[in-house]
Amino acid sequence: MMELQDLSTKSENSSSSSLPYFSLSTNEKSVISKIFFLWIKPILALGSKSVINIEDTLPLPDEESAIKENLTKTLEKYKLSKAIFIAHKGLIFKTILLYLSITSFEFGYPIFIKLFISYIESGAESLLYGVLLSLCFTTIVLLTQILIGQFHWHCKLLELRVKNAISSVVYNKILKVSSISEGLGINLLQVDIRKIYDCIPKISIILLCPLNATYAIILVSNQVGDAVYAAIVTLFLCISLNYIVALKIKKYSENLMTIRDKRIEASTQMLSNIKMIKAYCWENYFKGAIKKIRNSELSFLRFLNILSSTVDFFYFSIPSLTSGSVFLYYTFIMGKTITAGEAFVTLITLNILQDSLQWLPYFVSDLLICFVSIKRMQTFLDEPDIKELAYSDSATLNNCSFSIGDTKILKNISLQINKKEFIAITGPVGCGKSALLNSLMNEMSLSSGSATTFKSLAFVSSLDSWLQNESIRNNILFGLPYKEEWYKIVIEACALVQDINSLPDKDLTEIGGKGINLSGGQKARICLARAVYADKDVYLLDDPLSSVDTDVASHIIDECLLGILSKKTKVLATHRLDILNKVDRVVILENGTIKEITTPEKLIITDYVAQNYESKLEDIANAQNKLVAEEEREMGRVNLAVYNDYLKYSGGYSMLGLASVCIVLWASTRVLGDVMLKEWAMHPDDIDHTYLFLFLGLRFGGSLFIYIRTLFLLVIQGIRASKNIHKAIINSFSRAPVNLFYDVTPLGRILNRISKDLNTIDESISRLICTVATETCLQLSKVILTLIYFPMTILIIPPLLYFANQIKNKFLNVATDLVRLEATSISPVLNHFKETSSGVKIIRTFNRKQNFQQKNYQLLDNSTRVQYSLGACRCWLQTNLGFLSAFITCTVTLLIIIFRTNISPGIVGLVLTYALSLPGGVTYLVQVLADTENNSISVERATEYMNLPKENAYIKPIDEKIKEWPVRPTIEFRDVQMKYRQNTPIVLKKTSFCIDAGHRIGLVGRTGSGKSSIFLCLLRLVELTSGSILIDGVNIAQIGLKKLRSALTLVPQDPLVFSGTLQSNLDPTGAKSEIEIYRALEEVGLSRFPIDFEVKQDGTNLSSGERQLISLGRAMLSHNKIILFDEATAGIDNESDAKIQDLIKNKFVGCTILTIAHRIGTIMNNNLIIVMNDGKVQEIDSPQNLLLTNSLFKNIRDAIK
Structure with a gap:
């Protein structure tokens, strides 16, 4: 087992509260003191000093x-x-x-x-x-x-x-x-x-x-x-x-x-x-x-x-x-x-x-x-309160239909999940995989049929990773007592040792609400560790491996799912085909119904195995201990x-x-x-x-x-x-x-x-x-x-x-x-x-x-x-x-x-x-x-x-002079250095590379290596400490933020979906015609939805895959020449991903595309691969040339096989 180097031994209450303690005993006051409020004299005296x-x-x-x-x-x-x-x-x-x-x-x-x-x-x-x-x-x-x-x-x-x-x-x-x-x-x-x-x-x-x-x-x-x-x-x-x-x-x-x-x-x-x-x-x-x-x-x-x-x-x-x-x-x-x-x-x-x-x-x-x-x-x-299903050692769904409000999501589901069984749920985007897990958690209304479910449950979702504004340790403990040996075993099984050791205060490092400054893979693994530490009987896993890289995924499968959870009941919703041969049964969903229940031996697995590789728009590797600032308050009158x-x-x-x-x-x-x-x-x-x-x-x-x-x-x-x-x-x-x-x-x-x-x-x-x-x-x-x-x-x-x-x-x-x-x-x-x-x-x-x-x-x-x-x-x-x-x-x-x-x-x-x-x-x-x-x-x-601090100018005079910019979407990084805030370490260190117009670039590297920081710098969501970035020969620091960001399109792993119509989500500014919007919906596979379909806040009435497809639809409508893909197909099944890759190949001709690789197979035909390590470019070459040497990229590719 890997050791947690210098794991902080600072005592920390397992409770999620660090509130100041005070006694709640009743104050004994004399009648005179009560009548004339003499008992508040101490605070009045203190207030004057x-x-x-x-x-x-x-x-x-x-x-x-x-x-x-x-x-x-x-x-x-x-x-x-x-x-x-x-x-x-x-x-x-x-x-x-x-x-x-x-x-x-x-x-x-x-x-x-x-x-x-x-x-x-x-x-x-x-x-x-x-x-x-x-x-x-x-x-x-x-x-x-x-x-x-x-x-x-x-x-x-x-x-x-x-x-x-x-x-x-x-x-x-x-x-x-x-x-x-x-x-x-x-x-x-x-x-x-x-x-x-x-x-x-x-x-x-x-x-x-x-x-x-x-x-x-x-x-x-x-x-x-x-x-x-x-x-x-x-x-x-x-x-x-x-x-x-x-x-x-x-x-x-x-x-x-x-x-x-x-x-x-x-x-x-x-x-x-x-x-x-x-x-x-x-x-x-x-x-x-x-x-x-x-x-x-x-x-x-x-x-x-x-x-x-x-x-x-x-x-x-x-x-x-x-x-x-x-x-x-x-x-x-x-x-x-x-x-x-x-x-x-x-x-x-x-x-x-x-x-x-x-x-x-x-x-x-x-x-x-x-x-x-x-x-x-x-x-x-x-x-109405959520109605709980009957509890049992096994889960049984007999001809069940589940709904949200008046809308049926799952229909005629019959399934039995036995104790210690490992079941995989798979199917295309929007088929109901997450809904089936929600139904087992009493999170959906049972419209018809009869059902029993498990009582001792834990749930993990990589695409909806919920974390608290607490330390990493408290997020994992989640209110349970700290047991050091078990805690270390969990951290190792969930592949968090290296991430924790890279932090200044180890696992006592405080993270912001919703896991700000954590990558998607880090958030998913902390959520997984929280579930494993709870030591429940049953684990419901909603694609937890979709946002981690291949070697980390292999480690989690071997050490966690098939290791310390080997005797637990596990239900895994996934797009990964390579894991299906490790489960007991496979449930295939389609349009909210069970199409087939089979065993891995009977399941024909295609040769298309596009594996995961990890990242997200931000890295935490060098983040400081306390990310959340104390609320300021003025003093005196x-x-x-x-x-x-x-x-x-x-x-x-x-x-x-x-x-x-x-x-x-x-x-x-x-x-x-x-x-x-x-x-x-x-x-x-x-x-x-x-x-x-x-x-x-x-x-x-x-x-x-x-x-x-x-x-x-x-x-x-x-x-x-x-x-x-x-x-x-x-x-x-x-x-x-x-x-x-x-x-x-x-x-x-x-x-x-x-x-x-x-x-x-x-x-x-x-x-x-x-x-x-x-x-x-x-x-x-x-x-x-x-x-x-x-x-x-x-x-x-x-x-x-x-x-x-x-x-x-x-x-x-x-x-x-x-x-x-x-x-x-x-x-x-x-x-x-x-x-x-x-x-x-x-x-x-x-x-x-x-x-x-x-x-x-x-x-x-x-x-x-x-x-x-x-x-x-x-x-x-x-x-x-x-x-x-x-x-x-x-x-x-x-x-x-x-x-x-x-x-x-x-x-x-x-x-x-x-x-x-x-x-x-x-x-x-x-x-x-x-x-x-x-x-x-x-x-x-x-x-x-x-009077908050302001970003640099949104519009600059030079913007009018370069209306058609960029003509040639070339990108050049010159000795770029960047850190998130004044008192944080540098996360990009003298980073330099050139990208020709129309080239496709794959970015790979471990968590904290600096991949996401490259996107942040391109969008100027964080300004450079030193160095420069040129797009089409223009230093992006010299142009307005609106001009710059309007020329780039980001397709993130966690897409922005807000309440409103589907049309307003795709085109909030109303710049596109209905014909263009219908065409984009058809191209990304969402044509079944009308453009006036009402999307709820955060897209709660859409599947995670559908939300990602909306984000891809925006990219189709943008017509920009530089596209940034940040694990854009993490929640999409392999068949849909293959279609999307073809779509990207055909619809973004002449565009410069940077991809933080989700599946290594999707970047094998790219012009260049940039391998990041510790904020530096460790390798940069074509995938073919990198595979001819004993490169880090070759080791990653070989790990897939």
């Missing part, structure tokens, strides 16, 4: 862990909406009780104001009575603020539990269904879940609105009698109109979510296949497709923002309309004169009712949107440049300026309206009621200004920013180099930016800016007016501003880091979901569902731990700002008592009204400022991806 990392966050109690979710059991009896309520009813009732207590205390405010006004009106003789009144009032305010902090904390706990529960349920469902659209899955996890858990805590507010309205009506009735009915009618009309608007919002939200799924799906297709898209110069096509979807999405978002502006109008109009209707009824219908006490108590009561009802329009809208998300979630959860960037993308300061004018006018009308109310109450002799009408006119006019403000900021500026930021990100993605960005960045991290972050920019940033501007102006106007009428309040302004600023800064020092940390903690969750959804077949077959569920719980807990800490900090902020509310109330009331002889009842009512609303307004403003800064991190993260 250093950057907060995951290990610094607050420990997560057991009950908040994702593994504790109890929604799964509840869903067995109830639908999702009811199940959420039942599973979390205890916490929901707590939030309802807390909110009920808050509103009960708040409705005491107008009573105390009435007592103060009466105290002043009566002469205010008793100082003690006034002080006691002030202390009682302050106590009520303090208790209210403490309850508000506890309410928000319990809402946060409810959010976290609902989020974890639904996330876990969705993830677990993914492990049970056959497939899920990536766009839908990501939006379910990123957008829909957020809309649900954001809305659940608001239910308590919605449920208690009727009770609050009843309280308010009773209080108003005590002041103005029957005039309260005018308020009731007005409220009913406003809420009814708002409900109509909310239904419209629900409808457009459904459309928005659907179109958002399509955008994420289209973006995922582009980002997943960016290497091939660049090679084909299809960036503009995919950008155009995404842009078209995005424009539709923004159209729905624009209309939703218009509806939101209408909701804003109702919100700001309700107090004016209700108070106006009450005052008009009281004055004109009842014919009474109102006093200052009655006017301000009525106004304050209606303001409190407004505080209760102000968010009702939004909450109802959110609730309806939440129902949309629940409906989408329920639809997914209602998808958000830079002002981020806000400037947002305003730049939103069109500048013009809209913000116009909106600011509207906001100033609104705030002015708001406070002047209150002044008019005071004057009206102080002038009962005003027969014309001029002040009353001025009050109503100013208040209603202010609502119109708010409507215009919202249109400016949300409908115009917000949409413009969303459009431009998305456009900039997609443009940046299309120009980013594969080796410098995509090879080191997990797809889940990228998707996080264009889903969660972009959703925040779409729906939150402009509204937060709108709210900050509005609240700032309103609170300033209140302060100014209060100072005008009661100058002594200036005494409280300096300490108020000082402490508010101190509290805000202490909070933001921690919160900014936590928000960034929250964003980065979500990326691993998405990446894990992406890995799971693409590898669910392997996970189920290897019975690793529990392992992946456990990792999902760990990742969710990691993210939840950050959100838990952030929620606690926000509630600390709320509680501490609540102390300022109590301080203001106490100070203002005491000042009124001290200067009671110099102040009128009307001014007392006005000052106390503002004194009560100012603390809440300042608290809300501080929170919104914090939220704005925290949400702006999404802009910061988006901006980071707008």
